[in-house]
Amino acid sequence: MQYKVFESANLMAHQVATLLHQKINSSPHRFNLAISGGSTPLLLFDILASQYAQKLNWQNLGVFWVDERCVPPNHSESNYGEAYSRWLSKVNIPAQNIFRMQGEATPEAEAQRYGLLLNNQLGQNAGFPQFDLILLGMGDDGHTASIFPPQLHLMQHANPVAVGQNPYSGQNRITLTGNTINAAAEVLFLVTGQNKASLVKQIAHNMAGCLAFPAAHIKPVNENVTWYLDSAAASQLR
Ligand code: 6PG
Secondary structure, eight states, X not given: OEEEEESSHHHHHHHHHHHHHHHHHHOSSOEEEEEOOXXXXXXXXXXXXXXXXXXXXGGGEEEEESEEESSOTTSTTOHHHHHHHHTGGGSOOOGGGBOOXXXXXXXXXXXXXXXXXXXXXXXXXXXXXXXXXXXXXXXTTSOBTTBOGGGGXXXXXXXXXXXXXXXXXXXXXXXXXXXXXXXXXXXXXXXXXXXXHHHHHHHHTTOTTGGGSGGGGOOOTTOOEEEEEETTTTTTOO
């Protein structure tokens, strides 16, 4: 597994912002990016809003979601709500370039709708819609997107988007499936914090039992996946 280690989460976020700036501004087509929720991307959102508002060619970016909690967009747990308030509302990205997962909709219906939307908006790779870049996080239990350990079957789901569930809260989620994630041109994991260090080590060294973690199943068909780690999350790597 390819990884890059940064002194701090802040330095890592700045590097991701620099990468996005370069990729989006140089892309010959609309750059289709899928973002995850959780706390890790928040630093990146703040940097994009504060330092790239005038530098980045926002017309050339399409923003999609890796997953969404089944709550309304103004709910405190909405991934869209967080990204919109901290970032998208502060830059000149055309409204039609923002493709929100509708957390307020009936889960199965929204999974179908968003899957059709992806097939209409994106090219295909290995039979699934292909993003230019997907930013993933990893939970303490090794989940990624909203594919949790008890629902590993979502890694091989036949549809591009499916309904998952947080096994701890019972909350329904809309999530890209493993096949869509692995069809991406590029995947970046953004993982920080000491609490992730053991999981990172187990996955990096392909240790026995690591396949219980959905994050260990992220192996893009073109093998272009890089783990961006802060020094705390990388602290157990040799
Ligand atoms: C979500 C995310 C989820 C997240 C991990 C890591 O909707 O919660 O998509 O997969 O990436 O839980 O979250 P942190 O960044 O908060 O550690």
